[in-house]
Amino acid sequence: MILEEKTLSSEKIYNGKIINLRIDTVELPDHKYQKREIVEHPGAVAILPITDNNEIIMIKQYRKTVEEVLWELPAGKLEVGEDPKKCAIRELKEETGYSAQKIELLNIFYTSPGFSDEKMYLYLAKELNEGNPTPDEDEYVEIYKVKIEEALKMIEDGKIKDSKTIVGILLSKELI
């Protein structure tokens, strides 16, 4: 079966600080037309920082989108042309103060490919050294250490609600 869609035209709706919005008109495999709303995102990194005691460094952060304080892994969006690994090292340090002697790519995924191209690079950070956070001026976060077993229970109990964080913690099970 041919699944691809051919782009016939593309209309820019909004160019923003973090995201852009465009509408593509595409030709479907049956030659009918359809509009596709597409949120362009620069891509992001998330970091799964695990201490020598099998604790995960997590943050609590208010998200205006959902008007809730969420438990999340440290994360941040890519600057233009930035190497994801460098971004992961930078965001971990800025948000939590921790620096990692070992940092490796765990997984790459799309957060919500139905309407957005956001690509998430998930890194594992180990051999951590504590330091002082230097958050962006619009970032307010609280930092916590959570045992892997406890984090898994928090997913089961619905206390952790962020997809990248759930993916990271579920993958961390393999690492203990």
Place this chain on the structure above:
Amino acid sequence: MILEEKTLSSEKIYNGKIINLRIDTVELPDHKYQKREIVEHPGAVAILPITDNNEIIMIKQYRKTVEEVLWELPAGKLEVGEDPKKCAIRELKEETGYSAQKIELLNIFYTSPGFSDEKMYLYLAKELNEGNPTPDEDEYVEIYKVKIEEALKMIEDGKIKDSKTIVGILLSKELI
């Protein structure tokens, strides 16, 4: 620490078929102002259908956002006022033809709370009966059965790239 942000004003940028875009001006805890770009989404369901032989029913689908064919769990967006469980039963049937005698909520999460309010209801579907798919007119999908062990390897190998699908498959490990 106070993490909440107070909304001072809200500007609608776009009202679309699936998503809306608005920009909120918020007051941060330090009384500075900041703009928040927010993609409103009606919410969605994903279904983890597991056969009696521990196979997952998966689909391959072209995503214009990322211009790739992705391996995904059956999924779909909520209609206005629709009960997520009914939506899950409907989407499973429409996309794959399967109906499930047992369907239960596994997890609820936000796909990308940095810029969107999309809430994902993930259901486990068991005791499946095969039938004929009746996809929406703009939906072209291929249907596959994949052993859970094979699906886990596809995550490790980077062949499965969709966050809801990764969450569902990683959670399915507990179910075999």
